[in-house]
Amino acid sequence: MRSDTFDAVATSGSASIPKIGFVSLGCPKALTDSELILTQLSAEGYSTSKTFDGADLVIVNTCGFIDDAVKESLDTIAEALAENGKVIVTGCLGAKTGADGGNMVQQIHPSVLAVTGPHATQEVMDAVHTHLPKPHDPFVDLIPGAFGEAGLKLTPKHYAYLKISEGCNHRCTFCIIPSMRGDLVSRPVGDVLKEAKALFEGGVKELLVISQDTSAYGVDVKYRTGFWDGKPVKTRMLELVQALGELAEPHGAWVRLHYVYPYPSVDEIIPLMASGRVLPYLDVPLQHSHPDVLKRMKRPASGEKNLERIQRWREMCPDLIIRSTFIAGFPGETEEEFEHLLDFIRAAEIDRAGCFAYSPVEGATANDIPGMLPPEVREARRARFMEVAEEVSANRLRRRIGSTMQVLVDSAPALGRKGGVGRSYADAPEIDGVVHLLPPEKISKTMKAGEFTRARIVGTQGHDLVGVPI
Numbered sequence: 164m165r166s167d168t169f170d171a172v173a174t175s176g177s178a179s180i181p182k183i184g185f186v187s188l189g190c191p192k193a194l195t196d197s198e199l200i201l202t203q204l205s206a207e208g209y210s211t212s213k214t215f216d217g218a219d220l221v222i223v224n225t226c227g228f229i230d231d232a233v234k235e236s237l238d239t240i241a242e243a244l245a246e247n248g249k250v251i252v253t254g255c256l257g258a259k260t261g262a263d264g265g266n267m268v269q270q271i272h273p274s275v276l277a278v279t280g281p282h283a284t285q286e287v288m289d290a291v292h293t294h295l296p297k298p299h300d301p302f303v304d305l306i307p308g309a310f311g312e313a314g315l316k317l318t319p320k321h322y323a324y325l326k327i328s329e330g331c332n333h334r335c336t337f338c339i340i341p342s343m344r345g346d347l348v349s350r351p352v353g354d355v356l357k358e359a360k361a362l363f364e365g366g367v368k369e370l371l372v373i374s375q376d377t378s379a380y381g382v383d384v385k386y387r388t389g390f391w392d393g394k395p396v397k398t399r400m401l402e403l404v405q406a407l408g409e410l411a412e413p414h415g416a417w418v419r420l421h422y423v424y425p426y427p428s429v430d431e432i433i434p435l436m437a438s439g440r441v442l443p444y445l446d447v448p449l450q451h452s453h454p455d456v457l458k459r460m461k462r463p464a465s466g467e468k469n470l471e472r473i474q475r476w477r478e479m480c481p482d483l484i485i486r487s488t489f490i491a492g493f494p495g496e497t498e499e500e501f502e503h504l505l506d507f508i509r510a511a512e513i514d515r516a517g518c519f520a521y522s523p524v525e526g527a528t529a530n531d532i533p534g535m536l537p538p539e540v541r542e543a544r545r546a547r548f549m550e551v552a553e554e555v556s557a558n559r560l561r562r563r564i565g566s567t568m569q570v571l572v573d574s575a576p577a578l579g580r581k582g583g584v585g586r587s588y589a590d591a592p593e594i595d596g597v598v599h600l601l602p603p604e605k606i607s608k609t610m611k612a613g614e615f616t617r618a619r620i621v622g623t624q625g626h627d628l629v630g631v632p633i
Contacts, residue, residue, distance in 0.1 A: 181295045182210040184218035184247065187317060188236055189226030191373050191421075192281075193254055194317055195326040197224045199284045200253070202314030204291070208298040215242075219295050220249035220276065222287065225268075227256035227343060229522055240272050251290045253279045258343040259526070281344050282329050313361035321571065321613030322369035322592060323362050327355050327403065331375035332382065333463050335450075336529035337490065337521070340375060349381050352389040352398045352406075359410050368571055368613060369417040370407065371591065376463075378424040401431045408440035415615070417571065419591060421446040424463050425472055430479075437480040442588045445476075449487045452507035453500040456493055459532055473511045484589040486515035491548045492541025493521045495534030501544055505551050514559050515595050515626075516552035520545040556626065560596075563620045563628055570598050570618045570630065572610050579603065579610025579632065585618075587628065596626035603632040 183204060187197035200222065204211055215221055221243040225236035236256045243250045252268050258280035261267040268278045277290035291297075316323050330345040331338075359370060374380065381387070381398035388395045396402050407418045418441040423429055425447055436443035449469060451457050477483050489504065508516060520541040523530045568587045575583030583600040590596050600610065600618060610616050610632060618630030 179298070180208065180210045181298060182212060182218050183291070183295070184212050184215045184221040184243070185224075186213065186221070186239055186243070187224045188239065189224070189228075189232065189254060191324045191371065192326060192329075192375070193224055193226060195324050195373070196254065196282055196284070198314060198316055200224070200287050201317070203284055203288055205315060207288075209291070209295075215246040218247055220251060220291070221247045222251045222253065222291075225252060225254035225256035227254070227259050228338075228340065229519075229524060232256075233259075237268075237271060240268065240275065244272060244274060248274075249294060250275045251277045251279075251287060251294070253281070253283055253287050255281050255340070255343040257281070257283075259339075313358045313365065316362075318592075319573070319613070320366055321573075322371065323367045324371045324373050325355065325359055325362070325407075326350070326373050327377065327380050328374040328383075332379065333376065334461055334528075335463075336459065336461050336532065337450075337493070337524065337527050339524055339526045342526060344375065347376065347379055347383045349383055349398055352381075352396050352403055353391045355403065356391045356396070356406055356410065359407055363410055363414045363416055366613070367416060368414070368615070369419060369592075370411065371419045371421060372404075372407070373421045375422060376424055377420060377422045378426045378429055400428065404432055404435055404441055408435060412440070417442050417588065419444055419446075419588075421591070423447050425449070425469050426463075430472075430475070433476050433479045433483070436483060443480050443482045444484045444486070444588055444591070446486050446591065450490050451493065451500075451504055453496075453503040456496055456500050456504075459495055460490075460493065460529070470507060470511055482588075484514045485511070486517075486591070486595060487513050488517045488519070489548065490519050490521050491544035492536045494529055494532035494536065496521075496536065496544075501547075505548065508548070508551050508555055512555055512559060513552065514556060514589060516548075516556065517594075518545050518548045518552065553626075557623065560623045560626070560628060564622060565620065567617055567619050567633065568598070568628075568630065570600065570616050570632075572600070572612050572614055572616055573597070575600070575610040575612055579608075579616075583610050583612075585616065596628065598628045598630050599624060601629065601631050605633075608632055 187194055223240050223243055226232040252275050257268055257278045259267040261270040266278055276294050279286040328349040330347045331341050332347045380400045384398050386397050386399045389398050411418050423445050435441050570585035570587055572583055572585040582602045585598045585600055587598055616632050618632050620628050620630045622629040
């Protein structure tokens with residue numbers, strides 16, 4: 164996913180100011196890595212741009228998870244080399260090895276200036292300093308458009324990603340992320356809350372908590388006690404989410420949780436959602452429902468009774484929205500196991516579901532599992548899954564008709580007099596649906612991007628809702 168919101172951080176260059184072109188690909192976790200690098204570049208006086216035109220060198224933050232992402236990253240590097248010639252590569256693809264055990268990027272593009280793995284701000288800056296000396300000593304207060312200690316953001320001003328940890332302790336057979344991003348390293352809880360506070364004070368109305376495994380926050384440091392605002396706070400998901408909810412409340416802001424594995428400890432978070440302290444929304448990467456498939460995947464919490472857990476969550480918090488991702492056609496998956504997955508989607512009433520047909524990823528141990536299915540079978544199962552998932556989602560959406568919902572406005576040209584586009588608590592940016600806002604009935608009603616409005620839901624449109632601002 165190439166960032167399209169770069170202009171917010173571009174600074175005007177001149178002959179005396181070194182200019183760096185920057186391309187950010189991949190997931191929100193990669194985006195936060197890009198934000199750290201851009202913050203440091205701006206602090207040191209470099210001009211940055213999302214184009215290669217006139218740049219002294221180019222940085223490409225890559226993705227290396229699935230084949231399509233690898234191809235996009237390699238093509239972007241080739242484009243940058245062709246148009247500029249001086250390229251520094253960072254990100255997940257930078258950590259991948261090639262056929263002979265050497266670095267993949269350097270094998271394919273030997274003329275790149277430097278290659279680093281993900282989450283490597285200092286290594287990237289060292290490479291920049293080598294090939295394009297910094298113009299002056301860094302002063303953080305020189306950063307334009309920054310959220311104070313939170314630095315620069317590539318997202319629109321009203322929402323931001325908050326990364327709470329890096330890496331993952333799991334060894335799922337289909338995944339190579341730990342080989343690229345390493346084991347779990349939790350950020351100090353005080354640092355996380357300091358960044359959150361700066362973002363809320365800077366006008367962020369929606370904070371999206373991300374990591375590889377949000378539920379495992381603090382496991383690596385044995386939930387040690389940190390300090391925030393002079394008070395002890397445990398490095399653990401429950402205490403972190405409680406504190407984030409308290410920080411958000413004075414600003415009327417949302418806190419949204421992503422990548423939450425269904426451990427029993429998540430049960431403690433649901434009352435916070437029921438009370439309105441954080442959004443009643445969980446992004447739970449379930450991947451499958453059948454216990455035998457989950458064991459072949461080596462999924463964490465594979466022995467958990469996820470259907471019963473979800474039903475219990477919804478009893479505690481009836482407004483809870485659950486989004487998830489799944490894999491169809493995993494090696495060895497039988498028709499019976501796949502039907503089990505379809506039954507699960509219906510029974511669990513997953514609000515938002517995405518599905519990938521299994522794709523052999525180089526380096527993933529799942530490639531060696533017996534029973535690799537033909538590509539056409541994998542794709543057919545993905546299509547069957549999405550047909551069921553979309554029916555379930557549409558039924559859930561129709562229940563919203565007639566209700567009044569709070570909507571965070573993402574776009575409202577001409578003060579929203581002709582309508583706009585926003586999202587309800589059920590919609591994370593870029594991955595879920597939206598609320599299409601019709602022109603207000605009251606001529607005095609106006610809307611602005613980054614602000615909340617109330618809307619009466621009058622219909623559905625595919626994955627989206629249609630509402631009238633009130």
